[in-house]
Amino acid sequence: MRFLIATFLFSLLTLSAFAQDESSALSCRFLTVGKAKVPDFSHPGADGSLLSIEVFSNRMSKAYECQPVDGRLRFTSSDGESLFAEAAVPANTDKAIIVVLPMPGANGPQWKMKVIADNDETFPVAGAYVLNLHNGPIRFALGEHQAGLAPGDARGFSQPEKRDDFNMAPLIFQFQNTQKEWRTGKETMLKFTPGLRYLVFAYVDARIKRPQVQIIKVLS
Structure with missing residues (x-):
């Protein structure tokens, strides 16, 4: 009986963790500041595909579904070969506005991101x-x-x-x-x-x- 109860509780915890992981995707809209020209970049989708993202300087982009991993969003170049930028996601966030900012002369990624919880x-x-x-x-x-x-x-x-x-x-x-x-x-x-x-x-x-x-x- 104890084994059955333990198995049942473990199953509940596993399902709960899975549900939390599945619900961790967030809706993201992007923009940049000033006259910065942001090249198209990508976000790895849940199915392994690359989601192409387009950013504007004078208005918000459309909403994209982004999937954080360990509380961070990872973006790659449009071909998926190199890191474009990473950003931490505020806790309990399901909608975000992401400001893409240049980092001229930086070693590594030339862009950084500011994540604003859209609540x-x-x-x-x-x-x-x-x-x-x-x-x-x-x-x-x-x-x-x-x-x-x-x-x-x-x-x-x-x-x-x-x-x-x-x-x-x-x-x-x-x-x-x-x-x-x-x-x-x-x-x-x-x-x-x-x-x-x-x-x-x-x-x-x-x-x-x-x-x-x-x-x-x-x-x-």
Whole structure:
């Protein structure tokens, strides 16, 4: 009897682990920053085939089903012969936005990835997600929200409560110059409506060596 019970429990645990593994696939959408031209790359599918992925700089890609292994996503060149990039997946994530970033002069892969969990806690409904890819600190105001971010940091913000009659709120970005003085680098208005969110990237334009702000509309 004990043997039968132990066998039954083992079977349940095995099935549970299998179910968790099967459900670990996540829906991924990709984009890049600025004028970076990302070559097509691939992701190994569950059946061993290569899933070809296309990335744009001014909009989100379509959704691809990606399969993490040990909490990481692995991407290869389009022919599957070399590593393109790897990325860690945040825990309890089933939808993600992946920002593909160049790493010029790097030994090994020339690209890296930032994985953003696409959920209400990280990227609020009708709100914004700000990522600092600049090599220095930034500070900004989004409606009544005010914050500063160190290089590499990110933060999600809910829809501003202070909006005008057209449902718009101001966005103001500031960067530091070489004398550590704050200078406004971007000032605009964003319209907040149900089903629309904003990705906001602060980065350095490699061509002109100056800080820039890129705003991407994300339809939920």
